[in-house]
Amino acid sequence: MASISQSQLRSFKAALKEAKKPVALAGAGLSAASGIPTFRGAGGLWREHDALSLATPEAFSMDPSKVWQFYHYRRETCLRASPNSAHRCLAKLLSPSQRSKYLPSSGSLHLITQNVDGLSARAGTEIGEDHVTSGGILEMHGSLFRTVCTSCNDVRPNFESPISEGLRGTEDPSLEYRETPLEGLPRCENLTRWSRSIQPCRGLLRPGVVWFGESIPALDEIYEILEGCDLIMVLGTSSTVYPAAGFAGQVKMNGGRVAVFNLECGPQDRIHADWLFQGAVEELLPLALG
Ligand SMILES: CC(C)NC(=O)[C@H](Cc1c[nH]c2ccccc12)NC(=O)[C@H](CCCC/N=C(/NCCC(=O)O)S[C@H]1O[C@H](COP(=O)(O)OP(=O)(O)OC[C@H]2O[C@@H](n3cnc4c(N)ncnc43)[C@H](O)[C@@H]2O)[C@@H](O)[C@H]1O)NC(=O)OCc1ccccc1
Ligand SMILES: [Zn+2]
Numbered sequence: 001m002a003s004i005s006q007s008q009l010r011s012f013k014a015a016l017k018e019a020k021k022p023v024a025l026a027g028a029g030l031s032a033a034s035g036i037p038t039f040r041g042a043g044g045l046w047r048e049h050d051a052l053s054l055a056t057p058e059a060f061s062m063d064p065s066k067v068w069q070f071y072h073y074r075r076e077t078c079l080r081a082s083p084n085s086a087h088r089c090l091a092k093l094l095s096p097s098q099r100s101k102y103l104p105s106s107g108s109l110h111l112i113t114q115n116v117d118g119l120s121a122r123a124g125t126e127i128g129e130d131h132v133t134s135g136g137i138l139e140m141h142g143s144l145f146r147t148v149c150t151s152c153n154d155v156r157p158n159f160e161s162p163i164s165e166g167l168r169g170t171e172d173p174s175l176e177y178r179e180t181p182l183e184g185l186p187r188c189e190n191l192t193r194w195s196r197s198i199q200p201c202r203g204l205l206r207p208g209v210v211w212f213g214e215s216i217p218a219l220d221e222i223y224e225i226l227e228g229c230d231l232i233m234v235l236g237t238s239s240t241v242y243p244a245a246g247f248a249g250q251v252k253m254n255g256g257r258v259a260v261f262n263l264e265c266g267p268q269d270r271i272h273a274d275w276l277f278q279g280a281v282e283e284l285l286p287l288a289l290g
Pocket of ligand 1: 216261
């Protein structure tokens, strides 16, 4: 069980109650207890590939079969997973009917997540609320459960399992890698006009995530949210990927305060943190909000 100083806990709880514009920034550590591999450490490898090397437009254009098998594997892992107590704590802070108990001074929290696993959204669904549409949750790196067509740019949610017949069974990493032919990869169903007939586009779909080298669509909205943020909770992130890695420093520069929840705290955390809660976020957050 994570041991944290009671005085730290008391002062953080008081700060949360006074916070006018609290923000939570989440990383892979938030979903670790749900069985979702993080990027650092053992979980960072898929087959023998470094996960981050597959999350690029270059990798997709060079080998869409490999990249789709990688994302199919992660979709199937997430579909079998469930939100954990940390996701559920955040859902309470996002809930119009529950949040005033925890956030009497602000009445609202923004959760900016780097995770594409959809588990924070699902914690909201569990209590009958949609925190993504309400703007409470910002999936800054996109979602595994959204597709974008590389021909007609159609964007839509997709929770199908498997997402295409050609990928069925490839999620089992113990099986020998076998290339999935292009026509077996996810294809666009968007109805488009072909001369006089209406037909499905059939363009190649790509996962609705932000790859390295691609800009963050909601970045302006995020900077607006960070503007005036007086308390940011940094939850289970190694703070190594930008621009997310710069948010805590930004809040600090604007006079806000920083609370870090992480199994191991990195150099940045030591510089910025007003509160450093070292331990498992799924244990610490219920304690901090209890
Ligand atoms: C590697 C890094 C140095 N590179 C970057 O940051 C790059 C380049 C760059 C931009 N600015 C820079 C400045 C300096 C240096 C480099 C750059 N950034 C980009 O390319 C970004 C895009 C970045 C987004 C990439 N997509 C992801 N994900 C979606 C896909 C997918 O998931 O497949 S990033 C992905 O990796 C990151 C992984 O980090 P974490 O989530 O923190 O996970 P990690 O495993 O590292 O750490 C887990 C932590 O949890 C802790 N933990 C574990 N268990 C628990 C537990 N139980 N409890 C508590 N803590 C726990 C561990 O101790 C650990 O600390 C996440 O962001 C995740 O979303 N785009 C862009 O800058 O575009 C520009 C631009 C501008 C205009 C026009 C064109 C382009
Ligand atoms: Zn299309």
